[in-house]
Amino acid sequence: xxxxxxxxxxxxxxxxxxxxxxxxxxxxxxxxxxxxxxxxxxxxxxxxxxxxxxxxxxxxxxxxxxxxxxxxxxxxxxxxxxxxxxxxxxxxxxxxxxxxxxxxxxxxxxxxxxxxxxxxxxxxxxxxxxxxxxxxxxxxxxxxxxxxxxxxxxxxxxxxxxxxxxxxxxxxxxxxxxxxxxxxxxxxxxxxxxxxxxxxxxxxxxxxxxxxxxxxxxxxxxxxxxxxxxxxxxxxxxxxxxxxxxxxxxxxxxxxxxxxxxxxxxxxxxxxxxxxxxxxxxxxxxxxxxxxx
Numbered sequence: 411x412x413x414x415x416x417x418x419x420x421x422x423x424x425x426x427x428x429x430x431x432x433x434x435x436x437x438x439x440x441x442x443x444x445x446x447x448x449x450x451x452x453x454x455x456x457x458x459x460x461x462x463x464x465x466x467x468x469x470x471x472x473x474x475x476x477x478x479x480x481x482x483x484x485x486x487x488x489x490x491x492x493x494x495x496x497x498x499x500x501x502x503x504x505x506x507x508x509x510x511x512x513x514x515x516x517x518x519x520x521x522x523x524x525x526x527x528x529x530x531x532x533x534x535x536x537x538x539x540x541x542x543x544x545x546x547x548x549x550x551x552x553x554x555x556x557x558x559x560x561x562x563x564x565x566x567x568x569x570x571x572x573x574x575x576x577x578x579x580x581x582x583x584x585x586x587x588x589x590x591x592x593x594x595x596x597x598x599x600x601x602x603x604x605x606x607x608x609x610x611x612x613x614x615x616x617x618x619x620x621x622x623x624x625x626x627x628x629x630x631x632x633x634x635x636x637x638x639x640x641x642x643x644x645x646x647x648x649x650x651x652x653x654x655x656x657x658x659x660x661x662x663x664x665x666x667x668x669x670x671x672x673x674x675x676x677x678x679x680x681x682x683x684x685x686x687x688x689x690x691x692x693x694x695x696x697x698x699x700x701x702x703x
Contacts, residue, residue: 418440418441418442418443418563419442419477419560419562419563420442420443420444420445420474420475420477421437421442421443421444421445421475421477421478421479421563422444422445422446422447422465422471422472422474422475422477422478422479423437423444423445423446423447423479423480423481424446424447424448424468424471424472424478424479424480424481424482424491424492425448425480425481425482425483425487425491425506426446426447426448426450426453426454426457427453427481427482427483428536429481429505429532429535429536429539430448430481431453431456431457431536432536432537432539432540432567433479433481433505433539433567434446434457434462435457435460435539435540436539436540436566436567436568437563437566437567438457438460438461438462439460439540440566442563442566443463444457444461444462444463445462445463445464445465445471445474445475446462446463446464446465446471447464447465447467447468447470447471449491451464467494468491468492468494468495469494469495469496471495472492472495472496472497472500473495473496476499476500476501477500477501477503477560477563478497478500478501478502478503479503479505480492480502480503480504480505480506481505481506482506483506484506484507484508485506485508485509485512485516487506488504488506488516497520497523497524497525498523498524498525499524499525500524500525500526501525501526501528501556501559501560502520502525502526502527502528503527503528503530503550503560503564504516504527504528504529504530505530505532505548507531507532507581507584508529508581509578509581509585510578510579510581510582510585511578512581513529513551513577513578513580513581514576514577514578516529516577517529517552517577526553526556527552527553527556527577528550528551528552528553528556528557528560528577529550529551529552529577529578529580529581530548530549530550530580531548531549531580531581531583531584531585532546532548532568532584533546533547533548533549533584533587534546534547534548534568538568539567539568540567540568542569546568546569547568547569547570547571548564548568548569548570548571548580549571549572549573549579549580549583549584550564550570550571550572550573550580551572551573551574551575551576551577551578551579551580551581551583552575552577552580553575554572554575557570557572594623596673597623597673598619598623599673600664600669600673600674601615601619602615603667603669603670604663604664604667604669605667606667606669607667607668608667632644632645632693633693633694633695633698636693636695637695637698642688642689642692642693642695642696643689643691643692643693644693646691646692646693648693649690649691649692649693650681650684650685650688650689650690650691650692650693650694650696651685651690651691652690653681653694654678654681654682654685654690657678657681657682660674660678661674661675661678677697680697680700680701681694681697683697683700684696684697684699684700
């Protein structure tokens with residue numbers, strides 16, 4: 411009997427915080443030879459016991475492999491960690507949270523040093539890494555050829571979604587989705603604040619709140635369709651005029667419950683401005699145009 415083994419791509423990982431450690435463990439568990447480095451060497455000890463090679467310096471770690479993944483605190487940390495490394499001929503995959511402008515600048519920075527570049531935006535928290543059913547993934551942007559070359563390896567810890575040749579697009583998608591998340595959290599915070607002083611169990615409210623948010627989420631598709639078409643009156647269910655007319659109820663309820671309206675007011679103010687400038691028959695989509703400078 412002939413045994414065929416598939417050689418797993420070897421790679422280097424710089425940065426062993428909670429996310430980096432989770433990534434490292436999934437690559438090791440899948441049989442990928444892995445070299446790691448971290449500013450605090452103690453964090454690498456457990457990974458060494460699991461089969462990782464621990465480099466003495468970031469430069470040594472970069473020299474060990476062609477594929478280099480970076481998962482650090484911020485863009486400044488990337489500068490500091492890679493300052494003494496020879497990146498010529500390397501495939502640099504930057505999983506450090508950054509802005510679109512920083513990602514584009516980093517892509518040019520890598521090119522000047524002879525490296526190929528992919529930027530990544532991780533849409534997951536560490537417990538989701540290595541758990542496909544958790545639904546996490548990473549946005550990637552930059553060289554499509556480079557993404558396709560390493561996609562199987564990058565798919566190991568968490569799913570991958572390629573969003574374009576522009577190196578800034580992964581960060582832009584990342585921040586766009588997270589911004590929507592924080593808006594949702596703000597609304598949930600206001601909802602819980604409203605019931606805080608009354609005899610309503612927040613644990614009982616939570617499933618009602620979660621189900622309502624899920625039911626409302628598909629509205630983003632209508633917003634996207636209206637933005638693409640430019641027709642903000644298309645398929646409107648609750649028009650702007652009607653929704654603006656309802657805002658005093660929300661503000662009065664907050665006052666009566668002793669809750670600050672500071673999470674609601676900015677959006678309500680945009681709704682009022684749009685009504686003054688546009689058509690009451692529109693959807694809420696018009697507020698987006700007020701945000702774009």
